[in-house]
């Protein structure tokens with residue numbers, strides 16, 4: 001959707017999902033949309049889950065060091081609590097919330113708010129990462145972002161874990177993960193991706 005369409009819309013709420021692999025520019029794109037909403041003097045509330053403190057306690061920071069101030073929350077319900085006065089709501093690292101995030105986003109969008117959610121579409125095994133699949137199903141607008149494969153330079157939609165950990169959530173950046181295309185991605189031994 002263009003900014004003009006967004007500006008003209010008749011105050012119906014909407015959900016926008018930005019998803020893709022690590023390093024694909026999800027956070028960059030989220031920050032870009034939120035900055036434009038701030039420039040338009042809309043009331044913007046921005047959230048991230050507590051688990052993601054890779055770069056900064058409060059700021060959302062992209063891999064190329066762009067940042068925007070956010071509120072750290074422990075659950076999706078806290079987003080509801082802190083969003084009462086907001087017109088535009090940004091949520092990064094949505095895959096670290098539980099499925100309750102879906103209900104929370106629906107509720108806020110039903111109140112007429114614009115929700116922009118960014119998160120990983122698949123985990124390191126290539127398996128869809130809840131609650132993103134359900135958010136994709138109910139969203140008005142979807143953006144899939146692609147990284148660049150570090151092996152061959154092709155568009156990359158997979159996140160290769162380069163350590164041996166088999167926990168689903170291991171927080172890290174280029175020390176733990178690489179962007180890989182479908183051809184260069186190597187499924188982990190424990191995985192089914």
Ligand code: ADP
Nearest residue numbers: 022023024025026027028062063064147148179
């Ligand atoms: P995401 O939130 O999807 O993990 P970010 O928005 O934080 O991604 O970072 C995107 C930035 O990461 C790019 O603009 C680029 O500067 C940097 N980057 C590092 N490695 C790669 C890669 N393999 N492919 C694309 N961008 C990369």
Ligand code: MG
Nearest residue numbers: 026027062093
């Ligand atoms: Mg990110």
Ligand code: ZN
Nearest residue numbers: 149152181184
């Ligand atoms: Zn490749």
